[in-house]
Amino acid sequence: MLSYEEIIEKYEPALGLEVHVELGTKTKMFCGCPTEFGAEPNTQVCPVCLGMPGALPFVNERAIESTILIGLALNCSIAPWSRFARKNYFYPDMPKNFQISQYDEPICTDGYLDVEYETPEGMKTFRIEIERVHMEEDTGKSLHVGGATGRIHGAEYSLLDYNRAGIPLVEIVTKTVLGTESYAPQIAKAYVKELRDILRTLGVSDVKMEQGSLRCDANISLSPRGSGKLGTRSETKNVNSLRSVERAITSEMHRHAQRLEAGERVVQETRHFQEDSGTTRSGRSKEQAEDYRYFPEPDLLPVAPSAEWIEQLRGQLPERPSAHRARLQQLWQVPDKEMAAMINAGVVGVVEETVAEGADPTKARTWWLGEISRVANEREVEVVEMPITPKDVAEIIALVAAGDLTDKLARQVVEGVIAGEGSPAEVIAARGIKVVSDEGELVAAIERAIAAQPDTAQKVRDGNIPAAGALIGAVMKDTKGQADAARVRELLLGLLGQS
Amino acid sequence: MSELIYKSAAQLSESLAKKEVSAREVTQAHLDQIAKVDKAVQAFLFVDTEGALAQADQVDAARAKGENLGPLAGVPLALKDILAQEGIPTTCGSKILAGWRPPYSATVVKKLRAAGVVILGKTNMDEFAMGSSTENSAFGTTQNPWDLKRIPGGSGGGSAAALAAFEAPLAIGSDTGGSIRQPAALTGTVGVKPTYGGVSRYGVVAFSSSLDQVGPCARTVLDTALLHEVIAGHDDYDATSINAPTPPVVAAAKRADVKGMKIGVIKELSGDGYESGVSERFEESLEILRSQGATIEMVSCPNFDYGLAAYYLIAPSEASSNLARFDAMRYGLRVGDDGSRSAEEVMSMTRAAGFGREVKRRIILGTYALSAGYYDAYYGSAQKVRTLITQDFAKAFSSVDVLVSPTTPTVAFPIGEKSNDPVAMYLSDVATIPVNLAGVAAMSLPAGLSEGLPVGFQIIAPAMKDDRLYQVGAALERELAAKWGGVLTTKAPKLISAAGA
Amino acid sequence: MSRISNEEVARIAQLARLDLSANEIAELAGEMEAILGAVARVQEAAKSDVVPTSHPLALVNVTRPDVVRPGLTPANALSGAPASEDDRFRVPQILGEEA
């Protein structure tokens, strides 16, 4: 088996990424049903999204605007004339047995997204070209009953909930991405992350991969160097986290290489990523021969955004994340190296939000890049996916600044919040964490320490200030770390005539 | 009491307004007629006796309170079974929907209810509106009241027959390639296919979305206009509904004046293939219009020759997709679910068992026409023909106000005559189809009889000029009725005795 | 017009989810040939310079505001279902890929 380095030496990877984003509109793509996540089954349905006889679709204006905004943010051309088409195939989670989508006339085409990535040779920018951005509708959800695992295979029957059916989806498709070389998996992940940040900044989606509001299909192929043509690609679905993007592509690169080395063909197919093993498995195709019989959706009229409409939307575009980051770096006075670390860890947004909650930028950065990143790494999740909010962090920083928490105690509070024990205030209350600030209690503790270590105390009296550390340590131990060390030192030195 | 059934909607409206008669009496009279004759005619698939009387009582109560009611409040109507009506069986003439009671109502149904129109029940039709005879209904063939051995036309044969059998003074139809006009022609009644987008399609089971249009049917031109005004108008549940005022159809029907109008006879829709009786009645009608001050000229629409072919590609293609939703998962028939079969197998079995022959034929045709490798040759080419036909209309309407032709090449044919020859059956719609392809408006009204059977006269107007249909139609009707001593249906066989015998 | 084979009709029937018998397939193959023979003449008129029309209305940008409209209750939604369970539509086992 080839090592990763050997794979890259022999083969050139080509990437293709299809990202589906559920828009955060109030209503569905083609009907007025609400789109709340997690509602009781079939409570957000109507004749339209249930595909009842006679029901007709009606386009949500906000969905079109959101899609144009995405197109503009991705530097796309906005088509002066575009159309919906029916993609015909039978599947029980799709009530009409066709999906209203866009085919050869998508609303946005030919854009790009620059992705910054920190390599050992320094920060590099990769331009990912976008082929198209188009609108479509989501399917319902099925629950498989019976069988061993609740999975589709071996199930006795299925139960369908159409709350999700008809939720607006935007599909963002890249052109074939070449030149990422050994960084292919990391750049794919960085692209999805950057895309997610843009979508979040645009306010068009809540982009929660774990809830499926952002889904990624990763295409990869390997071609022998110098062959001059692309290899056969596989498409991996079910990639439900940023980390999985990287893992799935790495795993597929190994699998492809292994087949090619063994003289076998790579089959063009859909594969499913399996979170637990970090590998992919072959999926069945939905239609034996994919013959979707696309034709223009006759119940809907073309979308032909005027130049004025597009310009008006362009005016709504927030600052581009890269420009935004440059501005923040300036504002916060962060060295390049540190900024790169923040970008790679994906914490710029949360740090900014923490600062917006009133925290000091340096403190905010330290928490997110330090303790919280450390736990995230342990848990193998993205920092932003950690169950602690910028508001929580800002609160903790404020408590430290006010002297109500020591740094050590603050770490305990962070740990408690991440463990799901509640807000910082709740964790402090439940764990009984408090800074011992009662002067009388502190003085008593200091006197106990002096009494216990009379020789050390004498050294301090004689002017050996560093010797005070042992006494302070004893006091801190005595107070179970809940005392403010600075105050202890102050009081101790005072008592020993050194202030 | 039975006299009530022979009155026009306009006459009933007047009597109701003057409180000479109650809505309940009018409704009961029509329910009685249905009870008497519908065994012979089979126009209705479902009669909502209780619901109809309850609606009538509501209208009577409102009138007693002095509420301001629309002109058709209390007038009964027969509803084609293609429109969803909440809680009322809606089958579209198909086994696959047998027993389905929709949880919602079509916009047209809501408008009818708001206007106080009393819905008597649902009328028979060719399954999913695919047919020209009602022989494709899963629930039996409707008989033509003029000759019970003949078809009443289709797909809306039930609605047309209900009018001709005096079971209702008003009816709703839907017209994809002639399903309102051809039955109107064959039953001696009036039917209008409004401009595409003039009447909401929401809640109308889709056959071919870019061609379907709901329209009014009645025995007189004025009644048709009164109904047109109730059902037309913009709907924010139908994205293909035109957001503009409805043309003044009732005023036009009352004006009934063709003086100075230019009328174009479509060269391609006459001559060979049209029965002599049909051609004669058509010529006589032209003569009447000329005598009323209209100018008649011949116009050529050369691409109409391709209309039928284009239609039989576009309509089945759209239908193959529209009918995909009938899959046994969420509503309707389910066959073969024995616990061992997969959803996919149950879908295929149900669709094979639930759809009739003609529907399957068109699903196969449409699926084929859209499938990879054939799209450009079939569906794509048909769409180009659509452009050419639309251009033919535009050119013709640049020189004339309305176009005219016979509605159908023949009078009603005997039941069973064409049911095994799809291509021959499709020819019934040769004169009505171009209108749907271009989305313009058209009317069929009676031009007289040929060997005792009604002949239809078709008037075509540009999009959103539906009023012209009524202006010309009412003028022709007035002169013909004067000649006949009443509109044509007064000459229809009185089925009371036929059924009572 | 080339002959439409039974295999071709069977493939189309599978695409259209119609479980047709061999007899039906054979009959339809014959009918398809007659009908396609009659409708194929659209190709004569469909010159390359003709723009296709997919819809009779020339309108564009017909949209609705992003405002919630009343929908159905689960009971109403499921009222016509052949089978249901726990406010969901109950359907036979689904083959095909895992979503």
Ligand SMILES: [Zn+2]
């Ligand atoms: Zn809905």
